[in-house]
Amino acid sequence: MNEVKQSLESAPKCALPLLSAPTTRGKLDFSCLTLLEALMVAGRAATICVGARMRVPSQMRAFGVDRKVSTASRKPKVSVRAQGTSDTTSVAVLGAGAAGLTAAYFAAAHGAKRVVVYERTSEAGKKILMSGGARCNVLPVSARVEDFVTESTPRKLKNIMASWNVERCREWLENDIGLELGIEHVTNKYFPLSNSSREVRDKLLEACLREGVEVRYGASVEGLRPVSDGAGGEAWSLRMRDSPDEQVSVVILAMGGMSFPAVGTDGTGYVIARRDLEHNLAEPYPALVPLTGKHPGGEQLPGVSVNVSLQCEPISGGTKAGKKKKAKANREGFLFTHRGFSGPAILDLSHEVVRTLVRTKGGSKREDVEQSAADVVEAAMPSLVVSWSGESRVEWQERLAAPPGKALVATRLRDGLPQRLADALLAEAGVDDDCKVADLRKVDRLKLLDVLTKYRIPVKGHQGYRKAEVTGGGVPLDEINFQTMESLKSPGVYFCGEVCDVFGRIGGFNFLWAWTSGRLAGMSAAKPLSENQ
Ligand SMILES: Cc1cc2nc3c(=O)[nH]c(=O)nc-3n(C[C@H](O)[C@H](O)[C@H](O)COP(=O)(O)OP(=O)(O)OC[C@H]3O[C@@H](n4cnc5c(N)ncnc54)[C@H](O)[C@@H]3O)c2cc1C
Numbered sequence: 001m002n003e004v005k006q007s008l009e010s011a012p013k014c015a016l017p018l019l020s021a022p023t024t025r026g027k028l029d030f031s032c033l034t035l036l037e038a039l040m041v042a043g044r045a046a047t048i049c050v051g052a053r054m055r056v057p058s059q060m061r062a063f064g065v066d067r068k069v070s071t072a073s074r075k076p077k078v079s080v081r082a083q084g085t086s087d088t089t090s091v092a093v094l095g096a097g098a099a100g101l102t103a104a105y106f107a108a109a110h111g112a113k114r115v116v117v118y119e120r121t122s123e124a125g126k127k128i129l130m131s132g133g134a135r136c137n138v139l140p141v142s143a144r145v146e147d148f149v150t151e152s153t154p155r156k157l158k159n160i161m162a163s164w165n166v167e168r169c170r171e172w173l174e175n176d177i178g179l180e181l182g183i184e185h186v187t188n189k190y191f192p193l194s195n196s197s198r199e200v201r202d203k204l205l206e207a208c209l210r211e212g213v214e215v216r217y218g219a220s221v222e223g224l225r226p227v228s229d230g231a232g233g234e235a236w237s238l239r240m241r242d243s244p245d246e247q248v249s250v251v252i253l254a255m256g257g258m259s260f261p262a263v264g265t266d267g268t269g270y271v272i273a274r275r276d277l278e279h280n281l282a283e284p285y286p287a288l289v290p291l292t293g294k295h296p297g298g299e300q301l302p303g304v305s306v307n308v309s310l311q312c313e314p315i316s317g318g319t320k321a322g323k324k325k326k327a328k329a330n331r332e333g334f335l336f337t338h339r340g341f342s343g344p345a346i347l348d349l350s351h352e353v354v355r356t357l358v359r360t361k362g363g364s365k366r367e368d369v370e371q372s373a374a375d376v377v378e379a380a381m382p383s384l385v386v387s388w389s390g391e392s393r394v395e396w397q398e399r400l401a402a403p404p405g406k407a408l409v410a411t412r413l414r415d416g417l418p419q420r421l422a423d424a425l426l427a428e429a430g431v432d433d434d435c436k437v438a439d440l441r442k443v444d445r446l447k448l449l450d451v452l453t454k455y456r457i458p459v460k461g462h463q464g465y466r467k468a469e470v471t472g473g474g475v476p477l478d479e480i481n482f483q484t485m486e487s488l489k490s491p492g493v494y495f496c497g498e499v500c501d502v503f504g505r506i507g508g509f510n511f512l513w514a515w516t517s518g519r520l521a522g523m524s525a526a527k528p529l530s531e532n533q
Contacts, residue, residue, distance in 0.1 A: 099497025102518030257471025405438025
């Protein structure tokens with residue numbers, strides 16, 4: 001333990017300040033991965049038929065660099081077959097993101113005879129790769145239901161989350177997936193010790209392949225239709241974009257949301273849920289998204305960051321508004337950007353404003369453009385109110401009134417805030433930068449105190465799905481069996497991940513949701529199949 005601590009402490013500053021309990025597993029050098037993969041594939045010597053062509057898979061295909069079938073397994077599960085056929089013992093997982101891969105892993109590990117992941121892009125887990133600044137914050141250290149946002153009944157979410165917990169999930173990632181994790185103590189987040197999101201994606205994919213999961217790339221599923229399995233039972237027909245329909249027994253829909261559409265997530269999952277599966281949707285909206293608007297004092301402050309206390313004041317005058325609790329992000333990072341505001345404090349509360357904006361201005365039709373608050377009646381908008389240093393009004397009052405009177409007010413502000421922000425706030429309050437403490441008029445002092453401790457962020461809009469880390473809204477948990485993740489509207493279809501009406505705040509909560517809901521969906525989807533085998 002001490003060795004790990006020492007080596008981490010002596011690591012260069014750019015490396016993660018991690019402290020990790022050593023895992024029970026031996027270390028697997030990541031550079032060996034492709035070799036290992038190749039050996040696994042060669043060992044199984046499976047021949048895969050894609051359309052009319054027979055090919056021998058390679059480790060390259062296993063990592064998704066072409067659009068053909070890739071597979072590797074220790075178990076002789078995969079039969080040689082062509083596209084466009086029917087397989088009534090298979091689990092089809094739609095989407096190879098964090099949730100889909102987890103669902104596939106658990107479905108295979110729990111006895112499903114054949115598990116096929118359909119991924120529309122040429123690569124699995126693209127969002128894992130880009131997550132956490134390419135370091136992948138895989139988990140929080142602990143989680144409560146309050147760390148998540150859903151418009152569904154909170155009890156449903158609580159029940160699903162209770163099916164696993166952070167500790168068991170960490171054990172799974174370490175012992176079964178083979179990741180060594182450490183805690184970043186400043187933020188209470190788990191990262192891989194390698195600081196590599198690629199390692200997370202590759203090891204998760206490798207574990208799926210070990211369990212016999214097939215991953216099919218360039219396979220975009222455009223629709224679902226219930227059909228008869230020909231033996232008196234029910235099955236599902238997958239409508240493929242570029243190939244004949246395929247028939248499968250059960251479906252796990254893990255297509256994610258609409259954020260970062262460039263990596264494959266354009267909301268097809270929502271379309272299928274609504275159009276083909278009779279689900280109502282909590283109207284999707286960009287969440288964990290930077291906001292746009294002017295900086296204080298008419299200044300330009302991009303790059304300035306500060307720890308603030310931010311809270312959201314609910315809509316005034318609404319029926320339940322008086323009772324609604326103020327959402328709060330405590331002493332977290334606030335970042336001025338070229339176009340407005342970001343950082344964990346803003347991202348974590350952005351949904352409170354954006355949801356209203358999106359729904360007032362016509363739902364998700366304009367999801368990819370910056371939306372403006374200009375047309376939204378002010379009274380109908382929740383407000384984000386910031387205390388810049390997190391200090392209370394009384395603390396600032398004492399600081400401003402403290403002798404000597406000849407000290408500059410500007411200096412007092414600069415003592416507690418970054419200089420550029422201090423000067424901007426002074427300008428916002430209309431106080432001259434050469435004003436002395438003794439000369440500060442009461443009316444100006446009160447205005448300055450307001451600006452310092454309850455500044456209303458002038459939100460103009462948000463940066464849309466292109467910059468949103470997740471999508472809010474989605475398939476309501478109230479329309480899903482919380483014990484199995486099976487659709488209550490269309491039995492035989494299971495949901496997991498971001499397509500559901502759940503997202504978490506910054507800090508690993510979204511992956512926790514993906515792993516937890518994916519596991520539950522995978523195990524549940526495998527159950528009827530393994531019972532029938
Ligand atoms: C920049 C960024 C950083 C992030 N950092 C973190 C972090 O550090 N920690 C954290 O907890 N969360 C983080 N998140 C959020 C996290 O990445 C997501 O919550 C999580 O990846 C969602 O997983 P998912 O499997 O539900 O969806 P996705 O990862 O979006 O996967 C969905 C998959 O389905 C595929 N697909 C879509 N439609 C079809 C179709 N029609 N047919 C076939 N396949 C289809 C997509 O190509 C995609 O591969 C981050 C997100 C972003 C954008």
